[in-house]
Structure formats: structure tokens, C-alpha cells
Amino acid sequence: MSDVVSVIRCFSIIIPVYNVEKYIEKCMQSLLGQTYHEFEALIIDDGSLDDSIEIAKQLVKDDPRFRFLAKENGGLSSARNFGLDHATGDYIAFLDSDDYWADDCLEKVMTVFQNHPQTEIVVFGFNMVDEFEALLDVSISNIDSYNKKDDILLTKERTHYNVSDKIYVAEIWAERRFANGIIYEDKQLMPFVLYQRNIYLLHEYLYFYVQRSGSIMHSYKLEKSVQSMLYIYAEYKKFLVSNKLYEQYLDYYQEGYIRFCFYKHFYMILAFSDQYKEDCDYLIQSTDSNIVNLTNVKQYYGILSKQFVILALFKCSPVLTKMVLQIKQKIFSFLKS
Numbered sequence: 001m002s003d004v005v006s007v008i009r010c011f012s013i014i015i016p017v018y019n020v021e022k023y024i025e026k027c028m029q030s031l032l033g034q035t036y037h038e039f040e041a042l043i044i045d046d047g048s049l050d051d052s053i054e055i056a057k058q059l060v061k062d063d064p065r066f067r068f069l070a071k072e073n074g075g076l077s078s079a080r081n082f083g084l085d086h087a088t089g090d091y092i093a094f095l096d097s098d099d100y101w102a103d104d105c106l107e108k109v110m111t112v113f114q115n116h117p118q119t120e121i122v123v124f125g126f127n128m129v130d131e132f133e134a135l136l137d138v139s140i141s142n143i144d145s146y147n148k149k150d151d152i153l154l155t156k157e158r159t160h161y162n163v164s165d166k167i168y169v170a171e172i173w174a175e176r177r178f179a180n181g182i183i184y185e186d187k188q189l190m191p192f193v194l195y196q197r198n199i200y201l202l203h204e205y206l207y208f209y210v211q212r213s214g215s216i217m218h219s220y221k222l223e224k225s226v227q228s229m230l231y232i233y234a235e236y237k238k239f240l241v242s243n244k245l246y247e248q249y250l251d252y253y254q255e256g257y258i259r260f261c262f263y264k265h266f267y268m269i270l271a272f273s274d275q276y277k278e279d280c281d282y283l284i285q286s287t288d289s290n291i292v293n294l295t296n297v298k299q300y301y302g303i304l305s306k307q308f309v310i311l312a313l314f315k316c317s318p319v320l321t322k323m324v325l326q327i328k329q330k331i332f333s334f335l336k337s
Contacts, residue, residue, distance in 0.1 A: 009110065010040060011090070011093055012093070013039055014094050016079030021051045028056050028059040035104045036107035042083040045069065045070040046071060052097070053070075067086070069082065074180065077185045081180070090169070091168060091169060092167070093167045098210050099164065099208055100208045102204075118198045119198050119200040121197050122199075123140075124205070125204060141160045153191050153253060164209070176192070183225060184232060192239060229260050229261045230286065237253065258297060261287050261292070270325065276319075277319060280318035281318075292311070294308065310325075
């Protein structure tokens with residue numbers, strides 16, 4: 001009888017590092033504590049200016065599973081791409097250096113890959129925690145809705161578009177890279193990564209997403225945000241057209257464009273802008289009026305919706321829109337109190 005040789009599968013974990021000395025210890029400890037030991041952790045020094053890398057090196061000591069790679073600062077997408085270029089594992093995972101995993105994350109994911117060999121992507125839930133590890137919320141993707149193709153562009157966000165709550169077979173990333181120079185890079189990429197893949201939803205909350213002040217997602221840079229989202233939706237359109245899906249998913253495309261390219265940024269302006277009128281002018285001039293119009297908003301949201309009312313007011317006067325919303329908020333606050 002011939003001996004049965006078990007094949008040990010290895011994870012490549014890509015961890016970009018830039019000025020996270022307050023948080024990286026927890027991230028490294030969550031890797032050192034993994035109950036599944038076969039992995040390589042690619043620690044990408046993206047031109048970090050603080051002691052993040054030294055702290056990480058002291059923690060992992062001479063553990064050969066941790067590889068430290070340095071590059072000039074280029075941002076999150078650039079660092080992730082650099083890690084992908086050096087990854088050698090059978091599976092790819094992305095872990096932000098200010099976040100961390102449950103100790104059994106890799107073990108539970110590997111069990112899925114072993115028991116369901118056709119699986120290409122394992123999706124799991126994440127815990128939103130503050131800087132003191134207090135739980136704020138939990139969330140998990142609705143993969144059933146994506147598999148039914150009623151949300152192919154993640155328009156309704158029932159399926160999360162972040163890359164970190166998923167682990168992938170390496171082949172998916174053979175010719176796939178993040179777009180440089182934009183924000184919301186996960187949103188740009190995820191519909192293409194998920195399309196026609198065998199996806200398994202693991203009903204476990206294994207990722208800890210730290211909500212901290214000063215992160216990319218909490219900064220206000222309107223022009224870059226608008227241009228990034230317009231780029232993303234231009235890429236979505238190319239994807240739909242090239243796969244002969246554009247007519248079939250036109251409503252999803254337009255609804256998503258209206259929601260993310262216009263309304264998302266209008267609310268950002270309302271909340272953060274110190275040059276409200278100028279930013280509103282920039283937003284309306286940047287977005288496509290053939291998509292962002294009252295006819296489409298009525299179709300997707302309804303004539304009595306807040307979206308329709310806001311756009312109708314906005315077309316008349318952005319300043320008036322702000323006044324009306326502020327009065328509404330004051331009335332709501334008064335009634336609530």
C-alpha cells in the first residue's frame with residue numbers, strides 16, 4: 001500500500017505598513033497566534049516614517065514566515081500590488097496593518113478550502129471595533145444576493161466590496177492588480193474579482209476592523225474622491241460592455257452612479273466642506289447629467305423619496321438645499337429630545 005502524502009497549503013498574507021506604530025503590535029500578534037501555521041506574511045514597508053517596521057521586527061524576531069519588503073511610499077494600492085508581485089502561497093489574503101484577525105481565522109478558512117475544493121473565494125464576517133478593542137458593530141456579506149446576480153456591481157452593498165473579509169485562491173490574482181492613484185480601490189476591483197467565481201460564505205466573524213481617526217476613509221478630499229468614483233464607474237461600464245451585460249444591468253449601473261458619484265459626495269460636502277457652494281458646483285459639473293437627473297432618480301427612488309426632493313432642490317439652489325436640510329435636522333433633533 002502506498003503512503004498517502006498530505007499536501008500542505010500555504011497562505012500569502014499581504015500587509016501594507018505606513019505609520020501605524022500604535023496599532024501594528026495587535027496585527028502581528030494576531031498572526032503569531034494563528035492556529036494554522038503554514039503562511040507567509042509579506043510586511044510591505046510603504047516608506048513608513050515612524051517605528052512601525054521596527055516594532056513588527058522585534059515582535060516576530062527570527063520567525064521565517066515573516067518577510068519584510070521595502071518600497072518608496074506609493075499608497076495602499078501600490079503596496080498591495082508590490083506584495084502580490086512577491087507572493088508565493090496557494091491562497092492570498094489582505095490584512096491592513098491597523099486591523100487584526102481572530103486566532104483561528106486561517107484554520108477555519110483552510111477547512112473550507114479542503115472540504116469544498118471547488119471554492120475559489122471564502123468570505124467571512126468582520127467586527128468593527130474602536131481603538132480600545134470595544135465592539136461597535138458586526139457585518140457579513142449577503143453572498144446569496146450576489147450569486148443571484150441582482151447586485152452585480154455591488155450597488156446596494158449587500159455584498160461588501162472590501163477585499164479584507166475574503167481569502168482567495170492565488171490564481172485569481174495572477175493578472176489582477178489594484179488601480180493606483182485612486183481611493184475606494186476595493187470598490188473598483190471587487191465586482192471583477194467576484195464575477196463568475198465559486199464563493200463560499202463562512203458564517204464566522206474573523207476580521208477585526210479598527211475604526212480610528214486619521215485613516216484614509218475619514219479624510220475629506222472632495223476632488224480626489226469624486227474623480228476616483230467617476231473612474232470606478234467608467235471601469236464598471238467597460239466591464240459590462242466587454243461582457244455584453246450593459247443593457248441587462250443598465251439600471252444597476254445608473255442607480256449606483258447616482259448613489260455613489262452624486263449623493264455620496266453631496267453628503268460629504270454637506271458634512272465637511274468649508275466652501276460649500278464651490279464644491280456643489282464642482283460636483284454637478286463633474287457628474288453626468290444624462291444619468292443624474294430627476295427622471296432617473298424618480299425611477300430608482302420614487303417621486304416622494306428624499307433623493308428626489310434633494311435633487312429637485314439642488315437643481316434650484318444648492319444653498320437652499322442646505323438650509324432646508326439643516327432646518328429638518330433641527331426639527332428632528334428637537335422632536336427626538
